[in-house]
Amino acid sequence: MRYYLLEPLDTLFFRDGSPFNAGETGQMEVLGTFPPSPTTVVGALRAAFARRLGWQYGDWSEDIKKKLGDGADLGPLRFSGTYVAKDGEPLFPVPLHLLRSGRTLVFLRPGEAALSTDIGEAQLPEISTRTKGLKPLEKAYLTRRGMEKALRGETPDPEDVFEASELWSGENRVGIQRDPDSRTTNEDALYQTTHVRLKKGVALAAGVEGYEGEAPGLLTLGGESRMANLKPCELSLPEAPSLEPGGGSLRYTATLITPARIRDEGWRKPGGALPGLPGRVVSACVGKPVLIGGWDTEKKKPLPLEPYLPPGSTWFMEAEAAKPDEVKEMHTRHIGDKREWGYGQILIGGWR
Template sequence: MDTLFFRDGTPFHLGEGGSVQPRGSFPPSIMPLQGAIRTALARGRGWRPNHPNRWPEELGTPDDLGDLRLRGPFLRFGGERLYPIPLVLFGKWGAELTRLVPGEKVECDLGQVRLPRLAQPVTGKMLEGWLTQDGLESVLRGEVPAVTEILQPEKMWKEERRVGILRNVDTRKAEAHHLYTATHVRPVKDLMVEVDVQGIPEDWNPEASLTLPLGGEGRMAYVTVSKKAGDQADFPRMPEWSQTEDTVRFTVTLLTPGRYRNTCSVIQTGPKGIPGRCISASIGKMVSLGGWDLKRCRPRRSVSLLPAGCTWFYEAKVEQLDQIKGLHGTFTGEMNAYGMGQIAIGTWQEGTR
């Protein structure tokens, strides 16, 4: 029933950032979530901040997750898991939508490339939001999802601008000329942020429900813990291929933000380990990932990520189809243990109208 405060990687320390205001970020990145998850697990094993030596070694260090492996975060609304919209849908909410497909070769600063084009002439912009599992499976099949399968962010949470002021800890009085602003989010009822956690020792038995501080200002969140049956129990299905040609045309879409060592190369040619040849791509704006290092009491170093929804268009030989299918749901790039870089495999058709 309360608001939550998550932000992007814009500096938020006193004297940093200048006139650039930190923006709210929702759903939150994996960093505050992994911190909350590990803190809850550690408390269940007897750890407390005043007893740092009781920290379980299975939960790693400030720089690694130990035995844990995470997937997500995703949203769950009305009991159904949601996925970010791949950056191949164009149009207006409630109006006709179309897809992006590779266009004809053009000459640009990258040489000869096939830039994405609209399959049909419609007005609007790149669609940003969330899809149900059925909606994402439609997009992976090369189709346009139904209106009921698309959810706008405004339907699931609202942003609220807040103004605060610095308070002197000793005098408990406000300090003059020390205003700051922050963007909080107020989730609607039945909206959850969900993370799959693997690697918890079988004899730990974490609590089925608990409350814990999450995000900035220590706002409290209600947490439920449930067991899943299998890694792919909730994962979208890959499209079926009825391959009659020598060429396989497929897409690679980021379901979670990806961190890559050579981002420029990945933007142009796709993540490493993908068979075939990348012929086009639809890439969103880079996002920054920060966070707070609780042990060292300082901000984490900000890194740049490719956002969820980025999609690459590929062509490969039919002999590589089994290898392509094996990539569905796997991870690319770095920090895979944190759930970054998870991909879904789809299909596209040349000359789609």
């Protein structure tokens, strides 16, 4: 896997599922989303690689299709990410079972007693402290060192936690639609969007497997074809902790670091399963779904939005005591749909 940094040269804009139609007077502002989905970054990278291979416009040649795939078929390519990086080091969404009040960080763990719920008997996550004001860090990131501590069940240091506001800020932009032929405009042509400006030293990162060519340098990324610089980098993901069986079973966590689309409903229920992972689901901390679409290059229109599980979602799993190696093999692997695009990447941790 070769890793690349995508360093924007200006603000970026990645639209969300908000309506964006001319003439809708109630449409005050389109906020967009950040970080971008793997679909967006993969599309930008493939287009940049194609230009490096000689493509200019129109359909790709058969030679390029053999190297980069065609449409939804990625051919020999495999991706990981998208990651947020600071000073060349990757950051990871805080697991949702880590709560904070002020500078105090506390982990949720499945309770010992099973409770009756609308989905059956469940060991709901609970805390062993009476600290008030605890909330999930839904818009925060951990350094590699901080994530490794969290995977071991140890509290990360405050300096290993970055709020989104420390990494990027929003900038309002007002534009007007213009007829390209007459260079004039009409009523209801104003629009407002919120762009993202990354702080100094912050960039995006992604891993690519199957492309052996040179980095193309500049590429267009996101809405309005904003420019970014693409360059190779060294990037290391967190290491998995040692997993020690206890009480005749192996307890571990699986935490998403990229969005996941899992069609098997087992992840929803205690006693269910996650695809590719041994054992059963004991409990989980799952965030609100994120809607992800894309762009259909053939039909020139947006793809339908689909719900994905958000990064940071964490499952508490229990497997046979003899399967620690099988569990650790899934560390940094992908689960669910579109794994080759970078979706569904997980990190393995431990819990007791």
